[in-house]
Amino acid sequence: YAAAIEAYKKAGDAGAGPDDMPWVLYRIGESWEKTGDNTKAAASYQKLLSATTDPFWTARANDKLAGIEWSSRINEKKEKTTQ
Numbered sequence: 716y717a718a719a720i721e722a723y724k725k726a727g728d729a730g731a732g733p734d735d736m737p738w739v740l741y742r743i744g745e746s747w748e749k750t751g752d753n754t755k756a757a758a759s760y761q762k763l764l765s766a767t768t769d770p771f772w773t774a775r776a777n778d779k780l781a782g783i784e785w786s787s788r789i790n791e792k793k794e795k796t797t798q
Contacts, residue, residue: 716746737763737772744779753783 723743731739744759760776760783767773 716750719746720750733766737767737769740766741772741775741779744776748779748783753787757783 720743723739723746727736727739727743740759740763744756744763747753747756747759757780760779763776764773
């Protein structure tokens with residue numbers, strides 16, 4: 716996934732157009748999620764929300780952010796019960 720993240724970042728840095736950036740940012744976020752780094756994934760989804768108002772992408776980003784938040788709450792509860 717690290718290679719995918721770098722490839723997507725290069726695509727963004729190479730001048731992906733405004734119509735392509737939401738896709739690039741979404742894929743970066745998904746790749747970070749798959750590595751287990753939800754903080755970086757959430758940052759990518761937040762950037763996506765700043766980059767577009769397209770309802771297709773904003774709904775996807777918001778769903779991913781809600782899932783990350785839910786997962787974080789569940790993990791906190793698990794940690795508290797195992798202590």
